[in-house]
Amino acid sequence: MEPLIKKVREYIIQNKLLDDTQRVVVGLSGGPDSVFLLHSLMLLKEEFKLQIYILHINHQLRGEESERDEKFCIELAQRWGLPIRVFRIKVEPYAKARKIGTEEASRNLRYCIYRLEAKRLGAKVALGHTADDRVETFLFHLIRGTGVSGLRSIPHSRDFIVRPLLRIFRREIWDYLKKHKIDFVRDSSNLSLFYTRNQIRRTLIPNLEQFNPHIREHIYHLTEIFEGIEEIVEKEIDKLWAEKCLLENPKIIVLKGDINKLSYLLFGGLVRRVIISFGFPEKGFNFGLVSRLKGATKGIYKLANHKDKKILAEKQKDIWLFFSHTFSPIPYEMELSTDSLELPDKLGQIEVKICQIPLEELKHSDETIGYIRGNKDKLKIRFPREGDRFIPFGASGGEIKLFRAMLEKGVPKLLRHYIPLVLVDNTIAWAGGLGISQLFRVNNANEKIIKIRWTGDIAEFMRRKELWRK
Template sequence: MLKKILKKIKDEKLIQEGDKIVLGFSGGPDSVFLLEALNYAKKEINFEFVLAHVNHLLRGENSDTDEKFSIECSERLNIPIFVKRASIEEIAKENNIGLEEAGRFIRYEFFKDILKKISGNKIAIAHNLDDQIETFLFRLIRGSSLEGLEGIPNRENIIRPINEVYKNNILKFLDENKIKYRIDETNFENDFTRNSIRLDLIPWIEKRYNNNFKDKIFNLISEIKEVNKILEIDLKKYEDFKDNRWSLNIDLIELEENYIQRKIINEYLKKYNLEGSREKIGNIIKLLNTNGSKVIKLEKGFILKKQYKNIWIEKEKKDKLEKVNKLVTEKIPFKIIFNSYVVEAIEDNKSFGKNEFLTNLKIGDTIEIRMRKDGDKIRPLGMESYKKLKDVFINEKIPKDLRGEIPLILKDDEIVWASGVKKSESFKGEENKKGIKLIIRRQDEE
């Protein structure tokens, strides 16, 4: 049996020479079997691995015994182990999520931390074939997209070497070889949806309709993977780099057929390890056709934002402090840092692009730099009349969350320049004639 796992590892290049791997180790039969498989693979592949065990503090003495057992395994095989204790009940409550999701979040964050600590490159997870089938049915019931019905794929630096081995075969191997393992008694309780699928739904279908039900589902998962590979989406075709962030261009998405549009959105959600249910993808597709700015709250602390013709995903900013509308007074020439920008005023006779403005200001003039206020107006280049700055930002399609960060340069209470956005007719200089050039750039471009 271990030879078959080794063949899969080699064929799919799951583990290669020089790899450093973190093995998620609960002490249960699946992770013990994966430990045996990796130990066996080391006979033919030169790589290193460590164990990472999380005590969820959920099962009292049993959780502590799992931890002790995991440490004993590491000592017996002379494999380093890292242990974390964290209450999934507290994490679930703090983040308003279920216990399963909280446990998964804690584990994967811990695995990533250990990966950095050991300068590793892969995380090995002990999902088996039953897990794949349960995930398929769980997502099917919840209304997942076709991509979500692939089961649990190998993704990025996460490998699952035993995901084509049934649980009963794992137990049989361990029992025949007298290899000890721990049992999580909550796996036999119906408190969680997945447990109910495992304990109720699958046995009922096998008994009443088809004893080979799990094999049929596995074959279907394999076919879905093949179809999804043929229809693979290249997100780069639909991405824009705008306002210092990568986002999806709505115009490019809308050129595609409806099904491909849904695949693009699903692929984008996968990029952030977010689930792509039919309902969620449908809501985002509807958002593409709306006007103005919109926000959709996603799971794991993410939000999806739409502004004008772009959408993007970012972490929701909690406890965001109110911006201070500070005012800075400077005498020309100067170079200062204002918020995250560098603002500079120098003598010159030329300016280039939107981030420079040749003005009729003079050496020794005093100017003010501040953020916008209600009622701000500017006289745009080429115009006699003044225009509300709010309308300027809307016409220039400046995202709402950036409008309050743009430095405004004023002389005698009149806006000289909405930096990088709009220049004032009242303060324009003559090209090739010496004047004061205002320059703005982000601090990280210094």
């Protein structure tokens, strides 16, 4: 077996590219890479017990040349006795409709066809990407700005796509095709590449090669090293998340504040996970953001915008509070006629109960439970509004603004509009995180006592007052 075919074979085995399939659809453009791909898979057909199908996509973007390529592929398939399917696609209308570039549009359409064919045949789709493509993609990501995941570059397999030539350089393919007198077509425009990619190939790589003729190999090796890093880093972030995440609610995530001491990599990984957890697109995540948050000490920061939603972050001494919402108060007011009420937006549940307990057992210090004097029928529940006033339990002064009382207690600013209040005759008798109002203090255990209990994960967080109290 020729060394180059052996190299393809080893790459397939090492990366288990064809382990769970016998059917392979070869994406054939007619260019040297895909012709060599087809050729090598034909030589390995028996060993891997393959059934080979050919797929040619005619983008109809290069006039005569497109027709020539299609014809070449059909003839090649006939010569090898292989089934071929040709798809003729029109890229422009799709690109216009989606308002994307020609390149992105053809890529989308191509992968759409690959997916359909893979499904129809229960097959893998083999593509002719080479080590050079990998190196060029690495540089492309480097230039555009990327995290670690971009440097890993093109993967050897993903979903139904496999790339058996990913460790082989174009130079090797050309030499092989020339030596074995194997025909292929030449693409005059290299339309299959972005403009930037073309420039990387034509100017940047030759420039780098002046420094070191082996630069391609070096970069290729780096991409192989990066393949392992992502996995390790993700495992580390999993571990950190389990350790640092104090509350994970669809709207609120609380992390321990000491994460700022972590490296950029790990701190950034946690921030990225916050964004993903809230279902925001990763696009919002970038190094500038990470850098800003990592240096943050106290206050409110904007993390991401998506459609009409945003993520805000609040840093306090011991916590980072992330909040996913349109930042507006909840217009919610409800009479508490039942014994228990579900709050909106997963903010928990309020239960009320008439009870009688010894005076000395009444605790007013808990952030989620309160005992007040009053009549159960007149209770109302709502969330804080501007103008609300409150007399903190045990306070020597009189009435103060509710938001001021929250500020003094250290209730995170982002939570202040989402803390449930219990009102008696339109006066605030109890507020989550603050406790009961001095006005509703129980003085006599023989009085009618109402026990208020707030449950749910946010209530649980409020109970752990060492986390959020200044």
